Amino acid sequence: MNPEDTLRSSPLVRGLNADSIAFLESVAAVAEFGAGQLLFEEDSAAESFYLVGEGRVGLEALVPAGPAVLVETIGPGALVGVSWLFPPFRWSWAARALAPTKALVFPGEAVRRRCDADADLALHVYRTVAEEAVRRLHSTRIRLLDLYGDRRP
Amino acid sequence: MTQTIAPEQSWAPMLPHPYRVVGTVVETQDTVTLLFESLSDHQLRFRPGQFTMLYVYGVGEVPISIAGNPHLGGQLVHTVRAVGAVTRAICGLRPGDVVGIRGPFGTGWPIDQVAGRDLLIVAGGIGLAPLRPAVIEALTQRESIRQLSLLYGARTPNDLLYKDDLIGWKASPSIDFEVTVDRAHSDWWGDVGLVTNLLPRVRFQPDRTTAFVCGPEVMMRVVARALRTAGVHEDRVFVSLERNMKCGIGMCGHCQYGSDLLCRTGPVAPYSAVADRLKVDEL
Secondary structure (H helix, E strand, O other): OOHHHHHHOOOOOOOOOHHHHHHHHHHOEEEEEOOOOEEEOOOOEOOEEEEEEEOOEEEEEOOOOOOOEEEEEEOOOOEEOOHHHOOOOEOOOEEEEOOOEEEEEEEHHHHHHHHHHOHHHHHHHHHHHHHHHHHHHHHHHHHHOOOOOOOOO | OOOOOOHHHOOOOOOOEEEEEEEEEEOOOOEEEEEEEEOOOOOOOOOOOOEEEEEEOOOEEEEEEEOOOOOOOOOEEEEEEOOOHHHHHHHOOOOOOEEEEEEEEOOOOOHHHOOOOEEEEEEEHHHHHHHHHHHHHHHHOHHHOOOEEEEEEEOOHHHOOOHHHHHHHHHOOOOEEEEEEOOEEOOOOOEEOOHHHHHHHOOOOHHHEEEEEEOOHHHHHHHHHHHHHHOOOHHHEEEEOOOOOOOOOOOOOOOEEOOEEHHHHOOEEEHHHHOOHHHOOOO
């Protein structure tokens, strides 16, 4: 994974001013996860967010007496984590690498503080997160129809 | 409306030909693939995407897409999901049982129009069955196709069809194959999410792409819209519509869909030709 390419090909920085891009580059770090390794646990403090460069991440929920349920998988180019942006800043789901995964990790509080003073960055961050959230909401609604199930929805 | 019987259907098209079950594969808890051989001189040649009328004597007749290799003469493959009285009876057939088969009927996937283009095949659930012959045919013609991709969505990992095929396609350098399910546990190796989530994973040039899409109609609409957003022209997106086919030759009108009789002008149609009708309630 080339960190610079990963960031610059992301909608997060598309059309963003050079200073704000430089800020994101300055606070981003490369994180690597082995297959099966947790990025974060459900209900833990949401202190950062991730931009997947390589590999695949699964959002999962623990259920009694069985393996965790995979809620959604997230691949290269996509953001992992929304809860860092809104109070109470705790993860709703656990995230686990399903394959060897490399990602850029951004510190949530630092990005939020910068957004408070940088309207252009704030617009890009909130718009990118909103677009991703809408896409996942749309996807979830269609899956709720259980299209492949026994009965016609 | 005037319909003429095509020359290839000038033989008694309402007469079922006896076929014997020679093999079965239990695909999922409610879906079975059956292999048939003809007991007469009727040798069924078909185009990918066509269907037959399959008659269980004393129970009833249903339209079933052909799921086998179009190049293997003398072998007819159907994959059937048990959802009603006739399909439950079909799924209960055993080797040696005899059924009546008419056909093939309907249009096929326009695989003769994909030379020099990217071919993107998107299947949802049992919709992989009518697309399987197209995948086989596309792999046969692989050198004439630029990029060949297959995206497959299913309910759970246990609902995936043709598991041996899936393993082969995943390993093949000739086709980009991605699979996703709606629900899974953490031991699942594939993706979880909507099949359109897989579009960014495969290579295709939108203005040079033809797409074949088959699955529940909601899924086909969603995929067609996602492809339109990606830049694929609706004229180049083909869908397969399921309606109440009965005679198979455009005579009885059971499958009338607006101005079309789908057993003759379908089941495969350009999305641009049917998109408006897909929005009509109860059509």
